[in-house]
Amino acid sequence: MKIQLDQTSDAELLRLMLAGKRAAFAQLYQRWQAPVYRFALRLSGSVELAEDVTQDVFLTLMRDGAQYSGSGSFAAYLLTIARHSVLRRLQRERRFVTLETNGESEDTPLPDGLPDDAVDEAGPLANLTRSEMTEAVRQAVQGLPLHYREVVLLCHMQELSYTEAAEVIGCEIGTVCSRLYRARVLLAKSLAGWKPEAAAAPIKLKPARYAI
Amino acid sequence: MNCPEFDKLIVSLACDTLASGSLRAQALAHAATCARCGARLAQQQMAAEGLDALAAQEQSIQAPAHLGAALLAEFERQRMLAAPQDAPSEPIRFRLVSLLNWRWATAITAVLFVVGLTAVLWRQPVRQTSPVQEEIATTVTPLPVNTSTNNETKMVAKISPKPKRKKTARHNADEYGALISLLPIVPSEAEEFQQVVSMQIPRSTLRLWGLPLDEESDNEQIRAKVYFSEDGVARAIRLHN
Numbered sequence: 001m002k003i004q005l006d007q008t009s010d011a012e013l014l015r016l017m018l019a020g021k022r023a024a025f026a027q028l029y030q031r032w033q034a035p036v037y038r039f040a041l042r043l044s045g046s047v048e049l050a051e052d053v054t055q056d057v058f059l060t061l062m063r064d065g066a067q068y069s070g071s072g073s074f075a076a077y078l079l080t081i082a083r084h085s086v087l088r089r090l091q092r093e094r095r096f097v098t099l100e101t102n103g104e105s106e107d108t109p110l111p112d113g114l115p116d117d118a119v120d121e122a123g124p125l126a127n128l129t130r131s132e133m134t135e136a137v138r139q140a141v142q143g144l145p146l147h148y149r150e151v152v153l154l155c156h157m158q159e160l161s162y163t164e165a166a167e168v169i170g171c172e173i174g175t176v177c178s179r180l181y182r183a184r185v186l187l188a189k190s191l192a193g194w195k196p197e198a199a200a201a202p203i204k205l206k207p208a209r210y211a212i
Numbered sequence: 213m214n215c216p217e218f219d220k221l222i223v224s225l226a227c228d229t230l231a232s233g234s235l236r237a238q239a240l241a242h243a244a245t246c247a248r249c250g251a252r253l254a255q256q257q258m259a260a261e262g263l264d265a266l267a268a269q270e271q272s273i274q275a276p277a278h279l280g281a282a283l284l285a286e287f288e289r290q291r292m293l294a295a296p297q298d299a300p301s302e303p304i305r306f307r308l309v310s311l312l313n314w315r316w317a318t319a320i321t322a323v324l325f326v327v328g329l330t331a332v333l334w335r336q337p338v339r340q341t342s343p344v345q346e347e348i349a350t351t352v353t354p355l356p357v358n359t360s361t362n363n364e365t366k367m368v369a370k371i372s373p374k375p376k377r378k379k380t381a382r383h384n385a386d387e388y389g390a391l392i393s394l395l396p397i398v399p400s401e402a403e404e405f406q407q408v409v410s411m412q413i414p415r416s417t418l419r420l421w422g423l424p425l426d427e428e429s430d431n432e433q434i435r436a437k438v439y440f441s442e443d444g445v446a447r448a449i450r451l452h453n
């Protein structure tokens with residue numbers, strides 16, 4: 001009997017994959033490569049690193065896939081592996097990040113001058129085309145501190161629930177909400193000062209601080 | 213509701229986790245009449261809408277195709293390695309080849325090769341190729357790492373055949389076709405090592421690796437020698453003639 005793999009659950013595909021079914025692995029890869037790659041790409045800001053991380057995730061799945069309990073979200077399971085891989089590689093390369101606990105915490109007051117005054121009736125993005133607007137948002141996300149960026153990526157770009165995002169990060173749900181709120185405030189500030197010509201310049205990642 | 217009370221609720225309001233409908237209504241009513249608090253809520257909505265628009269635009273971003281081909285090849289390789297111990301109902305325990313094992317294997321192969329070659333030369337002064345030498349007859353030619361973001365690929369090394377050597381009775385090099393380079397893969401951090409595995413591979417897998425085969429007889433098995441790099445990924449292949 002031929003199984004319709006495209007309608008098979010992730011847990012069942014994983015079971016078949018661990019039993020050596022190549023088609024099951026191919027289906028899992030096809031289903032999850034893009035979310036994993038996008039998450040790694042936007043979290044790290046590096047195409048090369050995102051490729052390495054995507055490879056890491058699926059090699060880990062081959063080796064340790066039996067550790068997935070099947071009860072939790074498969075997306076959260078894969079993105080947890082991806083997140084660890086990104087952080088490990090960034091730490092090793094020390095290109096963008098140092099894993100120090102001197103980052104902005106949820107108790108730190110937000111900087112002055114946040115765009116309460118920048119939000120006019122139409123908003124700062126009103127005069128931009130759609131592609132300019134998304135480019136502005138992309139650059140603003142890339143400029144966020146890492147612990148805010150990952151929450152934005154998980155909750156908005158990956159559409160995880162707060163519970164799943166908390167599982168990936170290993171924190172409380174309240175922390176996810178608090179960081180998401182703060183990330184949006186910082187984004188709004190960044191967008192308020194965005195000019196379309198900035199899109200032509202290469203994205204320069206500022207050294208991110210990561211609060212563990 | 214006043215501004216300090218609104219400030220206490222804005223995180224849960226913005227994240228839509230405010231359990232109390234009554235509090236939510238009061239907070240929204242306050243935001244509608246207070247410019248400061250209304251602007252804070254509008255900020256959140258604007259950022260959320262921008263993020264959702266970006267998410268929609270980025271839905272089309274996929275991992276590069278060569279990653280999938282390399283991972284499928286790796287899956288196939290591990291399945292082949294695990295096959296002898298394979299029990300139908302038991303999950304396969306995949307084994308990643310460690311650098312240490314490779315070093316031992318290479319050292320042992322080198323010693324055996326030297327001993328064998330010495331014995332052959334001592335008995336018969338005619339130059340011959342040993343089976344071991346034939347099996348690992350590849351050279352690794354390093355290429356510069358391509359850091360261009362345009363093609364988003366990295367070439368680390370390519371395997372090229374050594375100059376033609378004499379045939380032996382046991383290993384006829386012409387049984388297999390020319391060496392075909394598979395897709396580029398992520399470089400390993402360590403020195404390059406290789407392994408050659410003779411295996412039977414379905415045509416469908418070969419097509420996934422990018423070889424130009426038609427879709428007919430996808431289940432047909434083809435004999436091939438697959439050349440793996442130290443990081444365990446298929447780099448090149450020679451099909452049986």
Ligand SMILES: [Zn+2]
Binds near residue numbers: 214215218242246
């Ligand atoms: Zn107010």
